[in-house]
Amino acid sequence: MFELIQTLMNTVTTAGVVSPPSSLSKSNTIWPMGQSKPIINESTKRQSCDNLPEYTLAEVSEHWQTNDCWVVVEDLVYDITEFVDEHPGGQYIVMEHAGRDATLVFRGSRHSQDAYNMLDKYLIGILVENERICWSRSRSNTNGSSSSSSLYGSSPQPSKSL
């Protein structure tokens, strides 16, 4: 019983995201909020992310006002300043997450595919690798070189600091 509890504890990260055990195959990957996988446009992101500037969560947190509002959704950084006033769910609900990682609340609000597509317009950067919770941009392969990884083709990459 103790071992079972310990195993369960080890799978929960401090971000509240359940990391799948390495033995799980791709199709069994567990995503938060009951979704089978994120629905951000994968090909668009993979092509555009290589040249994006990287930001830390601390840098993102400096942009929390209505005239300067950034959020993180699935490790990508968006400047949604222009959109805040137009948000169909209201400005207030977005501003509660301004300058923060809004991944869970964005998914939890059951946004449509259209809403996910709208995000593309506001993309300005990507989190630094050790603060990402959904994916890793590049990973060393066996011959030591770096290759672009599939956006959601593998298990979520837990933060190194966890």
Ligand code: HEM
């Ligand atoms: C950052 C935190 C956000 C929260 C907490 C949030 C929350 C919500 C909620 C609760 C609704 C439902 C409103 C209703 O049914 O009356 C909604 C709708 C919507 N939101 Fe957000 N939202 C956020 C960010 C965004 C962003 C960044 C975008 C796009 C760039 C976006 C696009 C939309 C759209 C298009 C709808 C209309 C319904 C749909 O097509 O999904 N939201 N949002």
